[in-house]
Amino acid sequence: MSAWIGIDLGTQSVRAMAVAGDGRVLGTGSRPLTSHRDGPRHEQDPEQWWRELAAATREAVSAAGVPVEGVAVAATSGTILLTDPSGRPLTPALMYDDRRADASLANEVGGHVWERLGYRRMQPNWALPKLLWLLRETRSPDVRLAHQNDFVNRRLTGHRVATDLSNALKTGVDLIEERWPLDVFDALGIPAGILPGVVRPGTRLGVVCAAAAEETGLPAGTPVIAGTTDGCAAQLGAGALRPGSWNSVLGTTxxxxxxxxxxxHDPLGVVYSHRAPDGSWLPGGASSTGAGALTRDLPGRDLDALSAEAAARCGSPGHPPGARDLAPAVTYPLVSRGERFPFAAPDAETFTLGEPADDVERYAAILLGAAFVERLCFDYLDLLGAPVDGEIILTGGATRSAYWTRLRADVLERPVTLRENAEPALGMAVLAGGDPAAAASTMVRTKAVVEPSGADLREPYLRFVAELERRGWLDPAAAAHARERTTTR
Known part of the structure; x- marks a missing residue:
């Protein structure tokens, strides 16, 4: 028996997982990470990444007790730092949500490239604006750009490594040509010499060096494979690898x-695509709605108890409390002000249609609203021409609620799949295993397929869509397409 090591280098922790070829988890390890936040500022110490990654990996490898065939690392999207030529950090790491930079210059100079790549514009928290900010603030004359996983991959191999297209997306890499747009970077004053090479996820970067082997417990000579961002890693872990298949992650958002x-290509710029290891595309978007609204609007309540009571009261997950009058209450469950997907509306706010009678109905209204947003996302993706007829795989904390899962199947009018394990670390073990499709076919295990109950929730969905359009947030063309898909199904 052998194991593949997947590592998820996140914001609050680093998690390592040793996975057998049949998907069994043979060993795990995790360590916490700390951050410094101050207004728009969010930094971490890159040296802490390496220390805690090494400790977590040693724990996972020791527990597995079998030969290791490969290792891959996932990291947060848009997190960067500057190093010296030897890889020593010269700056703190600017995290994925650090907003001290200004994206206007990057968009002015490189807008034609971003338009061709489908996302149209960069945001202030993306890596390229942050790189420009770091170059202005750093006095050292000889620097190198490093994404979060570039930094630890260099420590693993002992030499400078290429970055992967997934982590380089927010730094402005040309995903079509699979290279840096050097004319844009030259116009921005970014020297080509500070940039790492670029490869697809899944490319071999080197092997674990002797020094890293001593710290991590990984055998020297173990192949080090180029990883992805954490979101793409979770998609790999869910096994959403075929055109038309989708991974819907419902947690805080x-x-x-x-x-x-x-x-x-999305005219609104709310959908953007990564490049897959096989050269296909991985489109996606992130909404500001989700389960985070539950803890905000129902503080201190036992959510598992509310779920059980909601299911018992209505008799069927497809008939939420309030369905007795054919007009269930629906809450648009924004976690914070402003929406990002399936529409861009920086002034959007939470609202409720109807009047929930108690906390059980308030709970159900939030769940129903999140399910409606999920369906609207698929309606919008269909409008853009993306295939949405494949397997829908649900992951994230919301899948712990059987009531919510069945409700989502009812709203989507589609069966939904649940996996035994869909962590980003598992996705990196899949990537380390070579051919992702082949590795996922054995490593990714299905827990259940949940069929819709047959409940008809189209009328409240259309009311919800109409309200979003009335408020000026949802584009009329997107609203019309949602209505057409709903009435013709």
């Missing part, structure tokens, strides 16, 4: 990631 053969 909602994130959809899918697969298309061709690059999707």
């Amino acid at each position: 909602l994130v959809l990631k899918g697969v298309t053969k061709e690059l999707i």
Whole structure:
């Protein structure tokens, strides 16, 4: 028996997982990470990444007790730092949500490239604006750009490594040509010499060096494989690898990631695509709605108890409390002000249609609203021409509620799949295993397929869509397409 090591280098912790070829988890390890936040500032110490990654990996490898065939690392998207030529950090790491930079210059100079790549514009927290900010603030004359996983991959191999297209997306890499747009970077004053090479996720970067082997417990000579961002890693862990299949991650917020053969262009810029290891595309978007609204609006309540009571009261997950009058209450469950997907509306706010009678109905109204947003995301993706007829795989904390899962199947009018394990670390073990499709076919295990109950929730969905359009947040063309898909199904 052998194991593949997947590592998820996140914001609050690093998690390592040793996975057998049949998907069994042979060993795990995790360590916490700390951050410094101050207004728009969010930094971490890159040296802490390495120390805690090494400790977590040693724990996972020791527990597995079998030969290791490969290792891959996932990291947070848009997190960067500057190093010296030897890889020593010269700056703190600017995290994925650090907002001290200004994206206007990057968009002015490189807008034609971002338009061609489908996402149209960069945001202030993306890596390229942050790189410009770091170059202005750093006095050292000889620096190198490093994404979060570049930094630890260099420590693993002992030499400078290429970055992967997934982590380089927010730094402005040309995903079509699979290279840096050097004319844009030259106009921005970014020297080509500070940039790492670029490869697809899944490319071999080197092998674990002797020094890293001593610290991590990984055998020297173990192949080090180029990883991805954490969102793409979770998609790999969910096994959403075929065109038309989608991974819907519902936790604090909602994130959809899918697969298309061709690059999707979104006129609103709310959907953008990563490049898959096989050259296909991984479109997706992140909504600001999700389960975070439950802890905000129902503080201190036992959510598992509310779920059980909601299911018992209505008799069927497809008939939420309030359905007795054919007009269930629906809450648009924004976690914070402003929406990002399936529409861009920086002034959007939470609202409720109807009047929930108690906390059980308030709970159900939030669940129903999140399910409606999820369906609207699929309606919008269909409008853009993305195939949405494949397997829908649900992951994230919301899948712990059987009531919510069945409700989502009812709203989507589709069966939904649950996996035994869909962590980003598992996705990196899949990537380390070579051919992702082949590795996922054995490593990714299905827990259940949940069929819709047959409940008809189209009328309240259309009321919800109409309200979003009335408030000026949802584009009329997107609203019309949602109505057409709902009435013709």
